[in-house]
Amino acid sequence: MTDNAPNTSRSSGGGNAGLAFIVGGLLVVVAVIAWFVFAGGGLNPAKKEIDVDVNLPKVEAPKLPDAPSPQAN
Template sequence: MSEQTSSNSGGGNGALAFIVGGLVVIVAVLAFFMWSGGMSSKKQVDVNISASAPKLPDAPAPKAPGG
């Protein structure tokens, strides 16, 4: 009689661990951007723009009818 042994190398477990690790990294990056405001410098920008209205030239006086 021949003796047969079956062994499972567990190759699927490595792929599953890689996928779960990738998901953990993605969740960590999303949490960083949501709770810390991301990589912004949080500078306060205050812009005040003012301009004077243009002065229009005086319109010429209308001519008298028939003249």
């Protein structure tokens, strides 16, 4: 006769080891990206001193012609 009892000699959960490595790797990648975004990645850019001096010539409105003198009738 055949025995219908389940086979208990196999260990369960072995197929999820690959998935655990993938999820762990993704977590590490996300943590590294977050560190670069929020902490600047430990890179301290050199501070630049910007000194701009703008000298423009004085602009004046053009001289208008004199108004015509009123003529007496």
